Amino acid sequence: METVLFYLFGGIALLAAISVVAQKRVFYSAMSLVVCLCAISAEYLLLNAPFIAAVQVIVYAGAIMVLFLFVIMLLDPFSAAVIRDKKKYLSYLAILLGAFALILLYPVLNSFESAPTPRGMELAGSGSIGQIGQALFSEYLLPFEVTSVLILIAIIGVVVLASRRQS
């Protein structure tokens, strides 16, 4: 059952990802990405990470992608007359490089499974929201607090950037 689900959602995610790249229109790309994100969140569930899966759907697919859609709506990229391509060969090069990297990476990824689990790492169990909360507010308290500062900075930065100057 797990295998089937993995291949199902994996396939959806992959197809959606290719669609993100292949779509001519940005709007369709964004919608494909939403699909992709949802499929990945399903994979998270398979990986026994319900919290992350929920956050993925709520924050990513829900909030961030909506932000994207807002901007797409706002800027209306379809009206921009010309999207210029100064280096045409780059597209083909990118596919070539991707394929090459695939070949090179495959054996590297394969080697992880056989690698022994590092010692002293089995202590904490994974998955439950309680455990994540425990870790987040004890061991990872400082990074957690720093993210709030980061977000504050981002808010200020965005306001400064996006506000029209009256000059």
Added chain:
Amino acid sequence: MDLTHYLILSMLLFLTGAAGFIIKKNVISMFLCLELMLNAVNLAFVAFSKHLNQVNGQIIVFLVMVVAAVEAAVGLAIMIVLYRNRGTLSVDDADTMKW
């Protein structure tokens, strides 16, 4: 399902995103590809988290998501400014920072 399967899925998604980043000429599309890459990495983290029976990986994913949100917000703001100043979202037109 074992670790390798997830890693390979993650890699495929990542490479799709990376190639897309180069292929796409539209700033917003490139940002979408960026998000795709981030998600691919997240998937790898969670896979490792399960493999090692550890919660750390998920914490990292959580932090990555925060950074992604921040990055998207700032990036989109930059996009608005870019569009306002140049009237286009084509990245190849924004090439003044060169020799």
Added chain:
Amino acid sequence: MINYLWLIPIVPLAGATVNGLAGKRMSKSAVSIIACGAAGISFVISLISFFSLLKLAPEQRHVLQVFFTWIASGDFVAKAEFLLDPLSSVMILVVTGVGFVIHVYSIGYMHAENGYYRFFSYMNLFLFSMLVLVLAGNFLLMFVGWEGVGLCSYLLIGYYFDRKSAGDAGKKAFIVNRIGDVGFILGIFLIFLTFNNLNFGEVFRQIATGSQRFPLEAGVGILTAISLLLFVGATGKSAQIPLYVWLPDAMEGPTPVSALIHAATMVTAGVYMVVRCSPIFSRAPLALDVIVIVGILTALMAATIGLVQTDIKRVLAYSTVSQLGYMFVAAGVGAFSAGIFHLMTHAFFKALLFLGAGSVIHAMSGEQDLMRMGALRKHTPITFWTMFIAALAISGIFPLAGFFSKDEILWSAWTRGHHFIWLVGFITAGMTAFYMFRLIFLAFCGESRRSKEADHHLHESPGSMTGPLVILGILSIVGGFVGLPVWMNFGPNKFFLFLEPSLAMTYRPEVHEATHIEELGFAFASILAAVIGIYIAYRMYIRRPKAANELANRFKYMHQFLFRKYYIDELYDFLFIKPAVRISTGFLWKKWDVGVIDNTVNGTGRMIEESGSLLKHVQNGLIRSYAAWIMLGTIAVLLYISFFRS
């Protein structure tokens, strides 16, 4: 006060700094007060230090003061340390005393010159360097002072930098001195290599006692090498054959400079250095012989050139070279104290002669040719009388300063078995008397050969110039009394006794004891030589003024040979300068520099430019292209991992 040795050189340095930086905006009187004040304070401190040293027991008169560690590099340690012992105390007294007097003199002499502050700044800087040289407690610090005085000499010779001859003379002095300095520094290297130390006391103790690193019997060869290298340095600084050629040209500088640097102090640095290193030199008989021969040849040669020169300062310059030769003879025969004695008295009367010459030049509105002077006695009486005293002193007339020191040198040469050297020195003494009185007679006596123009401005110099003349005149008379010889029955020579602690490490062979009568005879002989010289000068330039020309005509070639200074400058020009210039332009410049170095440098630039103009296309401003590069880099890393890591 002996603990404040560092003040002695620092005060002139402060004066030089203040005058050098702010002198342009200060009045002339302020500049003079600062400069002379600095020299004066330094002199007073030197005096106090000297008397403090006298209070110590003779064995303790070796005050070494370490201020800080200057260089520490592994085994090599050089400290900033000053050494006050009888030798250096005599030197600092001479340097600051004569220096102070000449500073005062310069106020009058230089009052109308441009760059007044510059002159005094350099003079003070010179005092600083010279004091570092003589007070230094190790070879390296001595070398610092050594180079410092060389620099100041260069700056002051080229003081009238708008005259090409002055600039050339400065460069000549600098370059010739460099040749000597190479020898000196090589000597220092060799000392460090041999003794693993540069401190005077340490090195000399090792030589005198024979240490493990340096067994006494094995090191004679290396001591000779060190001595000869050090002596090369001395020949440069102290104008000995073959490096004396810069000193006569150095007369292009202002006269006080000639008096201070090129007569009284700097040029004697070589003698001082040889005496300071006497523990080394005295154990290298071969080197000592070289010094004697070079010294006596220089003395004779310079004296013969001095016989026929007509420029008042050049006569004195060659006289200086000649007297320096005497000092080296003294050092070479092993009579180091006698060398220092002559150094001191010579500083008095030669400074006086130069200052007197400056006074004459001042009176003559810049005329330096003896043939256009004459009968100046009535117009410049003080100058005449003081110069007359100095001439008597340098000629060696009893009981003036020069008699005692010169007689001591000649006597030492005789007693130590250098009879031929004594003979040449004896003849040279006669020549010295001749050319000095030739100068006196030509300038002050006989008939006036002056131009109308010079007559118009003729005047005795102001008090600031005659005062120093009088002071130095007195010193020229009494200066020798500090070292009355044994035969006068005042007990042992006080001056030599005082210097004794400085020469404690020096190796001194037994000298055969001579009777006082014998010594007295030789003293009379030296006086006789001087009197004969003076008499001939009197005959030739007062009684029969035409005799000189007749003689010159009769021995035309001889006269020309001497007048052109043995054609040494021409010889050097032909042997060294011309080939050097030819090689420099023909090969080094046109082939090597233009062909190889320029092309290499330009080629490097062009290569970078070309490759840059190729590579700059990488930075094309396209984000997508950058991303592709990142991916390429990732793939390169992956390739490395796949093929070299697994």
